Amino acid sequence: MVTTAPTGAVTPAFTSVAEANAESFARLDDADPWVVDVQPAREVLPGYRDNLVLTSGAPMSWHDYTGGQREALIGGALFEGLADNREEAIARFATGEIEVGACHDYSAVGSLAGIYTASMPVFVVENRTHGNRGFCNFYEGKEPRRLNYGCYDEGVRDRLLHVNRVLAPVVGEAIRRRGGIALKPLIARALRMGDEVHSRNAAASILFNREILPAVLDMVDERVDGVRETMLHLAENDYFFLRLSMAAAKASADAMVVPGSTLVSAMAFSCRGFAIKLAGTGDTWFEGPPPIHEGKLFAGHTENEITWMGGESPITETIGLGGFAQACALSLQEYQGGSPEVMIERNREMYAITYGESTTYRIPLFGFRGTPTAIDARKVLETGVLPVMDVGLAGRDGGQIGAGVIRAPRECFLDALAEHARIFGRR
Template sequence: MVSAEATGGVAVAPGLSIESANAEAFARLDAADPWVVDVAPAGEVLPGYKKNLVLTSGAPMDWEDYTGGQREALIGGALFEGLATTREEAIKGFADGRIEIGACHDYAAVGSLAGIYTASMPVFVVENRAHGNVGFCNFYEGKEPRRLNYGCYDEGVHERLLHVNSVLAPVVGEAIRRSGGVALKPLTARALRMGDEVHSRNAAASILFSREILPAVLEMVRDDFPGVQETMLHLAENDYFFLRLSMAAAKASADAMVVEGSTLVSAMAFSCRGFAIKIAGLGDQWFEGPPPVHEGKLFKGHTEDEIAWMGGESPITETIGLGGFAQACALSLQDYQGGSPDVMIERNREMYSIAHGENGTYRIPLFSFRGTPTGVDARLVLEKGILPVMDVGLAGRDGGQIGAGVIRAPRECFEQAMTAFEARYGTR
């Protein structure tokens, strides 16, 4: 097989049929071995990162195309990083290009909701030891509904981001390094058996991660390393801490499945404009459609007309067989995002119809430990008329989280992808 570097990032499998190419892409995904090995500022470890760059979610767009909460989050990121001193200055900087906008996926990263990265923000560095590539994700800001990734920036958000930079990230990073890295795949598999689906529910995974780094943390207490108690209390009270590790692990896993001639989906993400996917056999090209179809449960005091789309790349977890594709592991989610156990189980079973195979590591106890449906095949989505399902948080038009629910990718993305696939390869 020719190297991925020689072909613009796409692994070439000469002479493979679609079925063989899909089998190769699935095998690479299934064999992925993600380890978190470090925490470092984005500007130091993301490839080609510039000091004046702010990353955000979804397929790349021009500044004027960003609206609502995603636009506000970009402005907040520029202010936090000191790229501008006022809102007006930030807007002018984006408009004239002095402040650059980038897409997270182009930097081997993924972002939750608006997905804002700036140079000083710490990121998890996750190494796929099976294939040698790396994925990144920044830190969870905490459970306060008003967060930068939900389109909010004020003094409280600013202080919480500084706290992540100066206290939480240094402690977690040191613990990871002293531990020699943490294998995330077996941890995730165990969390599924304990009631997580590792997208909208991460309670078990967060506890398991804390346990993995505990020996190193105790050493750090002995060495009077600053901020240890505060950081561990933060981990203890924030069930969503592990989501960012799950996302980075999923990104490192999914990037390795890009194989010439494959129709498997290698990324799913959305922006304020709409939803988009990538296909393993078409490299870095995005295929966009309208915003996703959703159903959910809103927090008290909020109404359906408040829901706003401002981006999101956490569906990278569904791309590798987690989240909505492991929903039957996490029936307690009904209390958070609505629905019923019967609906969740049926929805999860439905995903097998559009998946290439079953995951060799991530398994669903309720289905007699059957592997999660993994590797969405764009051909099957169109043939079966079944759209991929994802568990997500719901943002409000005025910023902040106002609920949670389930979304489905729009059919248009898959139609465009397969049209492009046919134009390139001459066949479906």
């Protein structure tokens, strides 16, 4: 169990867990996420500092980070100019001159290692129902060697600079000219077109491009720099929308917080293991071992290369997308293995551990039944069914080496409910 700085005292607001869960689910289901801007992290993340590098998972000290996640943190420091070389970066992390932070503590989420530095552009997503915001950084591109997969070299640096200087400014300007873009109806339509908006985002990326097209055409007429290049980048990168679905999920899930609730409000992992938060127990993370996995590796790679270096894209499953909408995206079998029958059964299984069904996100194959939404920790233990998530698989030498499915470890839920009982009693 890891406790971060609390956002406020946790006090019972409801006379029963049932009432707390009903309110928590309603707040999630009513969320209305809009992407409203793209800005550097230092400009929009609450409390951000120029010497801060964010990464995925429950918060840890610098000395606890290992492998690819440690290398990604070092790469982030070098990219931001916080150190001149690897050795200097390590020394400055060790003394605290360069700070390490957890993305979730700043209302943000990160894919794989999830590195944020002060100059990196982030999507700003506003939950217009509840007034809170969620953030996610920009997609680096489809090159397997990426900072979020533990790699940093001249090629990675050049691509990150290109995002900062060309791609993000154009996308941000287009979003602002459109007055923001509602993400919830866009995601709902993408599910009907074969996405689950975690490991498959092809339809959602196209729909987003269509939303910004009127602004883009005006920008072309005005000869705004980088527009053609940016749109070509978006057109060839099906995963571009993942960062928007993650930010939308974060803005939605953060609104779930209701003292006493047993619903899961966050799931993430680091190089050390997996962790969850409950909507009813404040800022406490409940940790377990690395997730259980199965997957499909790219040619030339083997099972013993798989390593864990963080990941917060399971925020999509937290709100009923990703693996909880897997039956929408049967084409994923080609990418991450499995079969249609297994994917359908796996998706149906999730209804046994969730509080309810989304009133917006629906699965055509199930007669447009709402996706199973809001994991109830009690039901996980009662049924023995563990939450499933669609993920990319990282290699020990950096880079993406495959894709697959993971399941959260049972230990997280045991610890979470033990702490819930300590605070609220057994009700």
